[in-house]
Amino acid sequence: MGLERTLIIVKPDAVQRGLIGEVLARLERRGLKLVALKMMQMSRELAEAHYAVHRGKPFFEDLVNFITSCPVVVGVVEGPNAIAVTRKTMGETDPAKSEAGSIRGDLGLTIGQNLIHGSDSPESAAYEIGLFFRQEEILSYERAIDRWVAG
Ligand code: DAT
Ligand code: MG
Numbered sequence: 001m002g003l004e005r006t007l008i009i010v011k012p013d014a015v016q017r018g019l020i021g022e023v024l025a026r027l028e029r030r031g032l033k034l035v036a037l038k039m040m041q042m043s044r045e046l047a048e049a050h051y052a053v054h055r056g057k058p059f060f061e062d063l064v065n066f067i068t069s070c071p072v073v074v075g076v077v078e079g080p081n082a083i084a085v086t087r088k089t090m091g092e093t094d095p096a097k098s099e100a101g102s103i104r105g106d107l108g109l110t111i112g113q114n115l116i117h118g119s120d121s122p123e124s125a126a127y128e129i130g131l132f133f134r135q136e137e138i139l140s141y142e143r144a145i146d147r148w149v150a151g
Contacts, residue, residue, distance in 0.1 A: 004082040005035065005138070007128035009117035010073035012066060019107060020073050023116055026103055027077055030089050031149030036076035036138045042068050049131055053124075059112075066112060074132050077118075080150050083125055086118040 010023050028034065042050070047064045054060050077086055091102030095114050098105030108114050119125035129138070 003078065003080055004122065004125065005076050005078045005129060006083045006086050006119045006125045007117070007132060008075050008077050008086060009067070010075075011113075011115055011117060012070040012072060013113040014107075014115040015070055015072060019115065022107070023103055024073070024075070026089060027086065030079075030085060031145075032077045032079040032082055032086065032089075033143060033146070034075050035078045035140065036133050037073065038075075038132075038137075039071050039073050041071045044068055046131065050128060062112065076129055076133060076138055083119055083122060087120065090116050090118050 008027065010020050014020060014023050024034070044064060047067045048055070051060065051063055051067070054063060079085060089103060091098030091104035091108075093104075093114065094111040095104040095108030096110070098108070100106060103116050104114050119128050
């Protein structure tokens with residue numbers, strides 16, 4: 001179980017609902033470490049690049065319109081097995097199918113408003129982190145709690 005980094009986006013619905021702190025807190029409480037964080041409004045160009053694998057699908061236009069509709073919070077999260085652990089903490093793509101206890105399962109109802117993005121593989125994590133952050137914006141630091149959450 002190697003140390004991984006993954007890209008997260010607190011989506012417009014979570015920002016509008018005042019759930020930025022709630023979503024980030026769940027990742028922090030899991031033990032994951034935020035190593036980059038910023039608020040931004042995504043351009044259409046950036047959104048289309050980020051969701052390039054979904055181009056041509058029926059929901060693509062709605063997805064790009066949604067993710068660019070208001071500012072989002074974008075971050076890089078680090079930890080052992082961070083990609084899968086973040087996905088598990090998020091829940092399933094469709095909140096209706098997500099377990100209670102997950103972000104989407106506790107806070108969401110429909111697939112179009114599912115609160116958070118997280119990369120789904122090491123390849124997409126590398127691609128997505130590179131889209132949003134320069135190397136020098138990603139910080140390496142020790143937390144005193146690290147040995148208690150990932151000993
Ligand atoms: P995830 O966000 O869980 O990685 P995904 O990469 O398959 O899911 O899709 C990206 C986003 O697109 C997803 O968060 C919500 C939207 N989406 C996916 N499938 C959809 C569908 N069938 N109808 C409407 N929106 C969908
Ligand atoms: Mg995805």
